[in-house]
Amino acid sequence: MENQGHFEDLLDRLEKDALEMERTGDTAIVHLLFRTAHNLKSSTAQAGFTTLSREVHELEDTLDKIRRGKEQWEPTSFDRVTKVVDLARLSILGNLPPDGPAPVAPPTPRPAALKWGCELSPEQLSGAEQALAEGQGLFRIEKLFRNGLFEEVFLALPVMEDIKELGTLIALNPSWEAYRNGPDEQVVKLLFASPKTSAELAEVLFDPLIVLQEPSAPPGKPGRGPLRFLIVEDDPTAGGLLRYILSQHGDCVLCESGNDGIATFREGLAQARPFDLAVLDLFLPDLHGTAVLKELRACEAGTSLLEAESRCLVLINTASRDLDQMRQSLEMEPDGYLLKPINVDFIMGKIGALKAQRLPAG
Secondary structure (H helix, E strand, C coil), X not given: CCCHHHHHHHHHHHHHHHHHHHHHCCCHHHHHHHHHHHHHHHHHHHXXXXXXXXXXXXXXXXXXXXXXXXXXXXXXXXXXXXXXXXXXXXXXXCCCCCCCCCCCCCCCXXXXXXXCCCCCCHHHHHHHHXXXXXXXXXXXXXXXXXXXXXXXHHHCCHHHHHHHHHCEEEEEECCHHHHHCCCCEEEEEEEEEECCCHHHHHCCCCCCCEEEECCCCCCCCCCCCCEEEEEECCCHHHHHHHHHHHCCCEEEEEECCHHHHHHHHHHHHHCCCCCCEEEEECECCCCEHHHHHHHHHHHHHCCCCCCCCCCCEEEEEECCCCHHHHHHHHCCCCCXXXXXXXXXXXXXXXXXXXXXXXXXXX
């Protein structure tokens, strides 16, 4: 047969990769199996092997579900591949291997670092566990790449930008250095955490999404407690009025110094009870309000509370109308100014927006 060498090469590759997948459990190999099965399906159809092409098509569909995380690789998956390989050899080459498939080596025990489908360093594994403890979901994307991309192109791929917008990249496996020095073709795994559900992610991400664990408590979903408010204000009159207003709509804590406000804010994050709204005076007895705001944003930077819909809303409460002072505080990303005397309608508008965004309907 004119294309016999081509078919033999495809079948040898299928068999070899299936054995490696069975031995290691490395899901990256499924992408190679899928591509080879796709090529074999096209080649058998063009050569007129209609029945065999249908069998290969069914195998391709199964491998596609596995690479997308919809099904798991099972011992029957290996049997399915070898059955197609044997049928193809009988149909195309006119003979079966005399000894059948090569014996399968016992599965290699998989270290704990592979529990999320990637080889992870202790720091990366800790990052994944921390994200789960914060209620985020854990997801993986796998892409088949040819070698040769420049580093700036590799690290600025659209999928990388999407992950930055949607969550936090935990691991790139293999790393850029390993990819650069690796084979001509390899699968790169992107493990990331996100507070968004798989359905929300699928609306943005083009690549197949493997769902490892859904978020346990997405923002605005049933099960979260009341809104939490933090007031950092040393003026008893202003602080008392703010506490009276805010405590009618959620839990409210009043701190009379900047350091107490920062410590209380950190404690809320550590207890997984972050504040939704902070009202911050600029002129405090120990710290300037801009320094406090900088610390609050730094505290959030190490958590999942980076998106506008989940981070703490910070309002600067001041009697000063100094434009230079306002410009300085703007660099710390406040969400608005509450000029004294206190505008109750303005605060109520912010509370109403927070309730609509973060509390379950009804």
